Amino acid sequence: MNLYAVRAIYRFEMARTWRTLMQSVASPVLSTSLYFVVFGSAIGSRITSVEGISYGAFIIPGLIMLSLLTQSISNASFGIYFPKFVGTIYEVHSAPLSYIEIVMGYVGAAASKSVLVGLIILATARLFVDYHIVHPLWMLAFLLLTAVTFSLFGFIIGIWADNFEKLQVIPLLVITPLTFLGGSFYSIHMLPPLWQKVTLFNPVVYLISGFRWSFYGLADVSVGISLAATLGFLAACLAVVWWIFRTGWRLKA
Amino acid sequence: MSVDREAGHAPMGPADPVLVVRALDKTYASGFHALKNIDLTVRRGEIFALLGPNGAGKTTLISIICGIVNPGGGSIEVDGHDVVRDFRTTRSIIGLVPQELTTDAFETVWNTVSFSRGLFGKPANPAHIEQVLKDLSLWDKRNNRILTLSGGMKRRVMIAKALSHEPRVLFLDEPTAGVDVELRRDMWAMVRRLRAGGVTIILTTHYIDEAEEMADRVGVINKGELILVEDKAVLMHKLGKKQLTLQLQQPLDALPGALAAYALELGANGTELTYTYDTQAQRTGITSLLRDLGQAGIGFRDLSTRQNSLEQIFVDLVRKGA
Numbered sequence: 001m002n003l004y005a006v007r008a009i010y011r012f013e014m015a016r017t018w019r020t021l022m023q024s025v026a027s028p029v030l031s032t033s034l035y036f037v038v039f040g041s042a043i044g045s046r047i048t049s050v051e052g053i054s055y056g057a058f059i060i061p062g063l064i065m066l067s068l069l070t071q072s073i074s075n076a077s078f079g080i081y082f083p084k085f086v087g088t089i090y091e092v093h094s095a096p097l098s099y100i101e102i103v104m105g106y107v108g109a110a111a112s113k114s115v116l117v118g119l120i121i122l123a124t125a126r127l128f129v130d131y132h133i134v135h136p137l138w139m140l141a142f143l144l145l146t147a148v149t150f151s152l153f154g155f156i157i158g159i160w161a162d163n164f165e166k167l168q169v170i171p172l173l174v175i176t177p178l179t180f181l182g183g184s185f186y187s188i189h190m191l192p193p194l195w196q197k198v199t200l201f202n203p204v205v206y207l208i209s210g211f212r213w214s215f216y217g218l219a220d221v222s223v224g225i226s227l228a229a230t231l232g233f234l235a236a237c238l239a240v241v242w243w244i245f246r247t248g249w250r251l252k253a
Numbered sequence: 254m255s256v257d258r259e260a261g262h263a264p265m266g267p268a269d270p271v272l273v274v275r276a277l278d279k280t281y282a283s284g285f286h287a288l289k290n291i292d293l294t295v296r297r298g299e300i301f302a303l304l305g306p307n308g309a310g311k312t313t314l315i316s317i318i319c320g321i322v323n324p325g326g327g328s329i330e331v332d333g334h335d336v337v338r339d340f341r342t343t344r345s346i347i348g349l350v351p352q353e354l355t356t357d358a359f360e361t362v363w364n365t366v367s368f369s370r371g372l373f374g375k376p377a378n379p380a381h382i383e384q385v386l387k388d389l390s391l392w393d394k395r396n397n398r399i400l401t402l403s404g405g406m407k408r409r410v411m412i413a414k415a416l417s418h419e420p421r422v423l424f425l426d427e428p429t430a431g432v433d434v435e436l437r438r439d440m441w442a443m444v445r446r447l448r449a450g451g452v453t454i455i456l457t458t459h460y461i462d463e464a465e466e467m468a469d470r471v472g473v474i475n476k477g478e479l480i481l482v483e484d485k486a487v488l489m490h491k492l493g494k495k496q497l498t499l500q501l502q503q504p505l506d507a508l509p510g511a512l513a514a515y516a517l518e519l520g521a522n523g524t525e526l527t528y529t530y531d532t533q534a535q536r537t538g539i540t541s542l543l544r545d546l547g548q549a550g551i552g553f554r555d556l557s558t559r560q561n562s563l564e565q566i567f568v569d570l571v572r573k574g575a
Contacts, residue, residue, distance in 0.1 A: 002341070008371025012364075019359065087355030091414070094319040094349050095372040096341040253281055253322045 005097050009105025010112075013079050017113050024075075025117060028067045032121045035063050036128040039185055050187050053216050056129035060122070061212040062184025065146065068118045069179055069204070072147050073171045076110035076154030081161050084251075093252065099245030103155065110151035111144070118143055131215065139214035145230050146207055152237035159250050178204040183212075188220045203229060271297040271422055271453045272318070277327035279313055279477075287313040289477040291327070295470075300444065300454040302468035302485075304461065304567055310477040311457035312352060315424050319349045331422060345373055348420030352427040352457075354407045358400035362391055365399060366413045373418035385413050388443065405436045412443070423447060425456040429463060441467055461567050475571050488566065490532065497539060499526040499546075500555040509549045515542050526553075 017024045040056035047055040083089040092102060125131065133139050161167045182204030188196050199205055200221070210226025213219035219226065244251065272295040279288040288310050295301045305311050316322035318329055320340060329336040331343040357365050366382055386392045389409040394402060399410060408428075415423060425444070429437045444454055444467060458464055464471055465485065472482040481488070504523035515538065518527040526546075530537040546553070 002374040004371045004374050004376060008368050011371075012360075012368050015360075015364070086358070087351075087353055088357055090321050090349070090351055090355060091369060091372060093321045094344060094347070096344040096374050097372070098341075248323050253316075 013109030071114035072150035073154035077158035080158035111147040302464035305474035348415035369414040370417040
């Protein structure tokens with residue numbers, strides 16, 4: 001295992017976070033604060049509670065998940081796309097690195113950044129509402145698992161993309177709508193019965209439900225199913241990454 | 254076509270190959286047949302120049318050896334290790350300076366060179382990085398972001414990155430393309446220093462004078478085929494032609510018919526005669542030419558000879574292959 005290389009890639013990627021602190025950290029924190037102001041205070045003041053939880057506290061897991069998914073994808077996709085775009089990827093290809101080490105470096109850094117953002121949002125939420133976390137270890141486990149899984153997904157997008165527009169297509173047109181419709185701001189039990197069934201086809205429902213369960217012990221779907229869905233998506237992403245490196249698809253001529 | 258590098262070759266001491274390419278073939282997905290059955294051996298510690306016109310296959314060959322492009326058929330060994338099976342070993346031995354100036358524009362010189370060392374599996378060694386930067390006149394720029402550097406300085410950064418992990422085989426792909434004369438001379442000096450330290454250098458270039466100045470051996474590749482591998486001196490001797498130039502005492506309007514067999518060129522307003530001859534021929538024809546000139550009453554006040562350059566040899570080879 002070339003741990004020096006994994007560390008080099010990881011530190012190199014994390015260095016970009018510190019160079020672009022406003023964009024990497026301050027921006028998601030600001031937008032989340034705005035969500036709290038608009039949904040938590042303005043609209044939430046008219047909704048007393050959801051399943052016994054104050055509305056402001058109820059939306060915290062969904063808001064964290066929203067940022068976690070978009071940050072994981074954008075960090076990882078940009079991390080691998082940029083070297084492809086400027087040509088510095090030659091160095092990664094010519095280095096004594098296995099694809100596992102390449103993934104560990106890039107995906108590890110992307111996941112770290114998004115977990116950091118998630119934890120900052122969690123701390124920011126304390127400024128607006130009181131909340132408690134019933135299963136803190138499960139909360140961290142869901143946080144890490146989701147960050148790694150969607151960073152892998154972002155890594156795949158970064159390899160697939162051949163222009164900057166494609167980098168944005170999946171996060172903007174797929175992930176964000178699915179997150180909004182996946183129970184970030186409501187319980188799916190608040191939907192009419194037909195829409196409750198339709199919503200179950202949205203994979204993000206399972207992520208948010210499991211994450212919310214770790215906070216308040218409440219879930220729209222069984223936590224076991226949530227965990228299985230997340231692990232299933234992780235396995236699918238790992239399989240695609242393995243295939244990409246085996247064939248050199250979009251990486252090597 | 255393949256060329257055995259040992260065939261017809263003057264011995265240079267015990268055979269100690271550091272790079273062995275066997276029957277290497279590469280066809281891109283587009284159908285472009287970039288390399289055709291290449292056989293090549295490069296000896297440890299030599300400077301090997303791979304010459305060829307644009308699109309000949311030089312960069313593809315290097316890219317496959319370094320792991321950037323997937324090989325088609327054939328095999329490659331670096332220091333006795335297969336580049337696919339033992340890729341960790343071979344890649345840690347190799348350093349690559351690519352043709353394009355591809356750098357992390359927002360990083361500092363120090364960080365990007367240190368990153369390269371880590372990437373190649375070496376622990377941090379600030380003393381080595383410092384030495385490399387000083388050797389390449391980059392020490393004063395170590396804290397500068399790469400985007401603030403000139404093109405020549407960026408080229409030095411690329412070399413520093415390639416040397417950061419102390420490679421034993423260094424590939425320089427068009428190292429002096431677009432650089433000024435001073436930097437070019439500096440690079441040549443650096444390459445010689447590296448070779449003196451035991452590093453094998455393989456450079457691709459289409460600047461013939463670069464190969465002529467630096468290389469121990471020369472390979473010529475054209476349209477994906479390695480058409481020749483030879484010691485530079487032997488190549489120039491074997492294929493080289495010389496020119497005899499005579500400064501005439503009296504200008505000539507035209508050449509006498511008696512001299513037509515010599516294919517002379519009359520130049521400089523009729524005051525200069527040039528005769529091209531093959532140094533490898535049994536008879537150069539110089540003696541008979543001078544005799545016939547005397548008999549024709551043409552006197553000369555001076556004469557000089559000139560060896561054909563590697564460039565002329567290269568052009569002739571590529572033309573033949575076309």
